[in-house]
Amino acid sequence: MLLPSGWLLRHSVVMWLLFHSFVLMTLCFHHAATSCSKGCYCSDSEGSFDGKTMRCSNLHLTEIPQDIPNDTRRLYLDYNLLTSIPANAFHDLPLLAELDLSHNELSLLEPGAFRGLTASLKFLDLSSNQLKTLDPDAFDSVRARSNLTGNPWHCDCRLQTALPRLDLEPVSLTGIVCQTFEPSDAGAQGVPFLLAKDLDLCVVLKKTTDVAMLVTMFGWFTMVISYLVYYVRHNQEDARRHLEYLKSLPSRQGKSEESSTISTVV
Numbered sequence: 265m266l267l268p269s270g271w272l273l274r275h276s277v278v279m280w281l282l283f284h285s286f287v288l289m290t291l292c293f294h295h296a297a298t299s300c301s302k303g304c305y306c307s308d309s310e311g312s313f314d315g316k317t318m319r320c321s322n323l324h325l326t327e328i329p330q331d332i333p334n335d336t337r338r339l340y341l342d343y344n345l346l347t348s349i350p351a352n353a354f355h356d357l358p359l360l361a362e363l364d365l366s367h368n369e370l371s372l373l374e375p376g377a378f379r380g381l382t383a384s385l386k387f388l389d390l391s392s393n394q395l396k397t398l399d400p401d402a403f404d405s406v407r408a409r410s411n412l413t414g415n416p417w418h419c420d421c422r423l424q425t426a427l428p429r430l431d432l433e434p435v436s437l438t439g440i441v442c443q444t445f446e447p448s449d450a451g452a453q454g455v456p457f458l459l460a461k462d463l464d465l466c467v468v469l470k471k472t473t474d475v476a477m478l479v480t481m482f483g484w485f486t487m488v489i490s491y492l493v494y495y496v497r498h499n500q501e502d503a504r505r506h507l508e509y510l511k512s513l514p515s516r517q518g519k520s521e522e523s524s525t526i527s528t529v530v
């Protein structure tokens with residue numbers, strides 16, 4: 265009586281293991297069929313949203329995966345090794361609303377990096393990367409809220425002129441805290457760049473252009489003055505020569521000239 269039940273138990277364990285592996289296999293096939301990028305985890309968004317969530321966090325990725333489903337709504341690429349975002353990296357993802365690129369090595373966002381996301385993107389996480397400056401052309405009028413904290417921002421005239429050209433939600437810009445400056449004595453270390461209102465990092469540039477203008481003007485001035493001096497000297501010499509010539513003339517001729525003018529007057 266004991267033997268069959270033991271056999272049954274062992275049998276059911278084997279059956280259970282078989283079933284389990286079958287379930288896993290189906291899941292794997294399903295995974296492949298829905299074309300999720302290798303190593304990433306895809307799931308249909310909870311709620312009534314159409315579109316997927318794709319998680320590719322912590323996969324040592326050095327490039328953005330190629331085969332991202334075009335109905336992806338949330339894309340997590342955080343904790344990878346991305347160093348740059350090429351142009352048009354996400355342009356065939358018309359539903360993408362949330363993009364997490366935090367905790368990478370990003371130092372370059374190429375012009376057009378976020379092209380095509382103007383209408384859809386709501387949240388863009390660029391925190392904890394290696395960004396030093398921002399190129400407005402990378403954002404292509406994206407209006408998302410962005411997390412820009414945890415980057416080694418280099419605050420200079422270039423960044424100062426870039427910020428007003430960004431369409432990102434203004435609160436995003438409070439994440440730009442200067443780590444280095446140009447000019448280096450500008451101060452305001454650890455203060456959000458946006459809040460250091462009276463800081464003008466382009467003033468040095470203006471100063472140098474002012475100096476250039478001054479030097480040019482001085483050059484012109486010197487030229488004009490030296491020409492004047494030359495002109496006056498030259499004329500003086502002419503006048504002196506003329507005078508000497510007049511003096512050297514016999515006085516008789518002068519008298520006859522005088523008398524002739526008098527006769528014409530009379």
Ligand SMILES: *[C@@H]1O[C@H](CO)[C@@H](O)[C@H](O)[C@H]1NC(C)=O
Pocket residue numbers: 334335358359
């Ligand atoms: C995704 O691509 C397929 C086939 O190319 C297309 O039919 C579908 O409309 C696209 N979906 C979106 C949301 O663009």
Ligand SMILES: *[C@@H]1O[C@H](CO)[C@@H](O)[C@H](O)[C@H]1NC(C)=O
Pocket residue numbers: 366367391392411412413414
């Ligand atoms: C921005 O990101 C940092 C770390 O990456 C996080 O600690 C912080 O809470 C985030 N801020 C916002 C406003 O999401």
